[in-house]
Amino acid sequence: MRAVPEAMAEKLMATAGEFVASWDDVRIDDIAAASGVPRATLYYYFSSKEDILAFMLRRMLDRLTEAVAAADDADDDLPTRLAAVIRAQLSHLGEYPATAQLLISNLGKAGKLPDIAAAINASFHEPVRRLLAQGAADGSFRSVEPEMAATALYGAVTIIGLRCLLIDGSIDVDAVSAQIVPMFWSGLRPEAGA
Amino acid sequence: MRAVPEAMAEKLMATAGEFVASWDDVRIDDIAAASGVPRATLYYYFSSKEDILAFMLRRMLDRLTEAVAAADDADDDLPTRLAAVIRAQLSHLGEYPATAQLLISNLGKAGKLPDIAAAINASFHEPVRRLLAQGAADGSFRSVEPEMAATALYGAVTIIGLRCLLIDGSIDVDAVSAQIVPMFWSGLRPEAGA
């Protein structure tokens, strides 16, 4: 597989919004027209339509992985770090709404590609799992099974982000964080003093 | 659209497992062969391949809606009812793993069908939202925004269920519930007395 030129990658990512409706209904010619990259050129770099999708998803997830890593400051305490990671994930979903929706809408195809599945894990699941495991060990968090708790958080954050995108068209990261982080922190149990 | 005979519906649901790999890679002829329903007959009842998928998803979701409604006993207190609803959802995912995965893998296609989206809402989101709203009003739950909290729970439960199916091949409802219900209830905050 040839290395995709940066200019072309940008053109593709910029037009991802056109394809959100339904990947199956998008023809290769549509992708060519929307991105300005001729069809023959697309096939020079990509082996199939699915390969184009995989490229866009991988690129989006790689950026997310970086953004999450950058947001996680090892100097802070664990609850702060967890909140920062969740914020970064939400914020990234809001920044690349089209590719994010593309990812969710095509989990089936994405799941078949091992590297995409690994990228999802690296961006969403693994950072959270690590923080939870650390926190369970040093008492910063209640002792929960890190694996399952991480999955729960991943599911909650992703679906909430997606729902915001579908309903509002964008994500108000501050407002959403303010809602959900305390919920993760304190649960649904009523305040003792209330 | 003609009413699908019950026998045929059962045949289709029974063979859903064959199609999990990737709906796109399944040909109409494969569906015919696997289910024993001839191709021409399929087209007598369904207008397209997508329509067959929609039918299976709708049927699965309708059953889930019923199962959740049946599990929710209005005589119990709200935390118990919420736990029961979550159990029912998990249990149903485990009972129909093939269709459940089919649903998640094809959210994109499902999203195009408004009635499927409504059915997802009716099965997963709405029952939880109602309980949370009630609980916030009468003090059984901490006062959270029911809309967002319901989405969070829906995301967490669904993704956890799916992950169990992918990794273990089945869902141990008791074990999973025992893990996540306390987590939803008490959050990640360490026990005061710990």
Place this chain on the structure above:
DNA sequence: TACCATCTTGGACGTGGCATCTAAACCTCT
């Protein structure tokens, strides 16, 4: 400049799967 490898692109083409159509059975009533 001349040359070569790589990239870029338009257009023609083969293939395979979806969906349609037809017509022949096959019920199940009345």
Place this chain on the structure above:
DNA sequence: AGAGGTTTAGATGCCACGTCCAAGATGGTA
């Protein structure tokens, strides 16, 4: 027995994907 709905096999049209080719552009090197 006749009418109206159902079930089915097979032929066909169509459309999108992916392949191929041949001609130009580009850029580095002798």
